[in-house]
């Protein structure tokens with residue numbers, strides 16, 4: 001059984017009297033450790049799908065299971081706890097807490113999942129800051145960092161608690177293309193090391209073409225689901 | 240969790256907004272501290288002036304006096320022996336400063352032209368002068384034990400019979416045997432108490448002269464003055480205990496049971512104070528809820544992020560509640576401090592206030608330090624902050640995560 005199973009998923013948005021069908025019968029299986037790219041034109045339902053898989057939103061029909069768990073059968077509190085332990089998010093706008101410094105921002109998920117001691121926490125944060133190359137900036141606040149640095153912090157924060165699933169909604173859209181490429185490579189590399197499954201949605205054609213697995217959406221429907229076996233793992237890692 | 244850290248840093252981050260909210264609370268609380276202190280000072284002033292201008296702290300009578308003295312004034316007086324025993328007993332009780340005897344009756348005061356009914360009080364001049372320290376002699380002098388025929392008249396009574404200091408008058412009364420009797424008196428002074436109605440009919444004379452007129456050795460009342468009004472309950476307990484032990488046939492009445500208008504004044508002032516409190520607290524409520532609504536709105540995206548990271552709804556509520564209460568605590572504590580500082584300042588300036596109605600004397604403006612009011616206002620502000628923050632915080636926590644994330 002696949003790590004993530006999406007079956008006949010539909011999602012409607014109510015806008016006044018009109019309802020918009022954002023997802024139509026979407027189905028896909030994602031294996032553990034897989035790195036999946038989600039593409040498609042604006043409004044095709046990429047974010048909607050990510051939000052549902054990330055347990056942030058409900059859907060109308062169909063089913064989504066992660067690690068054998070139906071993610072909508074639970075109440076808000078259990079959903080929150082599930083996210084805290086199992087999912088990391090990287091956002092387009094970095095979404096760091098402005099009043100917390102780099103170290104504190106990265107440590108936050110460990111406090112939310114309350115799984116480990118203070119000593120281990122500090123060690124963990126230090127390690128991951130080193131691996132994103134920001135150990136020297138631990139005391140800095142987000143407004144003192146460049147966009148690329150902020151996204152590195154966000155990646156560290158998303159992976160610090162070793163989530164099974166990393167979800168990134170256009171993580172490089174606010175970065176220049178060079179920085180974006182480096183950040184993307186870093187994110188994929190780190191999640192590979194952690195064994196996290198990754199789902200990234202992007203408009204970047206280059207990334208989609210190079211992707212191990214690429215799912216294309218249009219008007220809420222899957223139009224293409226390409227798995228490229230021949231792609232060697234290293235190709236994009238240091239792109 | 241970072242709850243406290245995040246709350247504190249956000250307060251610092253939005254300085255202008257925080258200062259505005261804190262200032263609202265500071266001004267409100269400081270005003271409550273000062274106005275409460277003013278009201279309390281008035282209670283104390285009124286209380287002490289009532290006690291010292293006529294009632295003393297405690298009046299001791301023969302048992303049955305209160306119920307019967309109107310019908311049978313002569314039947315319920317304290318005999319000279321009882322009076323002496325009572326005074327001796329009182330002298331052993333801590334906080335008793337002074338005791339004084341009184342004989343009360345009505346008589347007819349007149350000269351050749353006119354006469355008036357008067358409420359007359361025979362007193363021990365020396366001790367009575369101490370009990371009546373709030374009584375002002377506006378003309379002439381006070382009673383003198385060595386001048387037996389001397390009397391002092393209330394201002395209104397003196398005007399009523401057109402009497403001046405130095406005038407000789409005749410006082411008519413009924414002896415305890417029911418015989419009309421008369422003594423000659425000389426006006427030595429004219430007084431003003433706190434109540435004009437009383438001054439319109441009141442007269443005081445030396446006890447022995449009054450006893451001569453009534454042909455008795457008995458007295459109505461032993462008046463007791465304490466060194467501290469707050470010690471009254473303790474003194475009353477001691478009087479009850481001791482008098483029972485010695486089998487004295489006495490009863491007593493405290494000043495506040497005699498001066499029921501005091502309670503009315505207190506109720507009136509309390510009403511004012513309550514109203515002002517309400518107005519201030521409503522302003523504080525709006526100040527805090529306004530600030531917190533803006534704060535929550537502005538941090539919508541942060542709420543979305545934290546929720547995505549797995550923070551529960553309760554975590555969001557706790558975060559904003561902490562922030563609101565932190566803000567309110569700062570304001571309340573600062574408000575108390577500033578209120579106290581201003582109280583001290585006003586007291587040290589010794590601003591003179593105009594004479595209150597029914598009195599001839601102005602008095603320095605004084606504010607009391609009332610800890611109870613401080614504690615109450617801090618607690619009330621915190622409770623207000625709790626509810627003013629709770630609703631925006633609950634709303635924030637219930638927002639759909641995806642909508643919150645989309646909000647920039």
Ligand SMILES: Nc1ncnc2c1ncn2[C@@H]1O[C@H](COP(=O)(O)OP(=O)(O)OP(=O)(O)O)[C@@H](O)[C@H]1O
Nearest residue numbers: 013014015020022041042043044045046047048049
């Ligand atoms: N909260 C919402 N209320 C109403 N309609 C919505 C809402 N969110 C998304 N939609 C609609 O659902 C459809 C899919 O939106 P979605 O955001 O998933 O697209 P997307 O592929 O992520 O687009 P983009 O590339 O611009 O981010 C769109 O038609 C959009 O207008």
Ligand SMILES: [Mg+2]
Nearest residue numbers: 046047048169
């Ligand atoms: Mg999108």
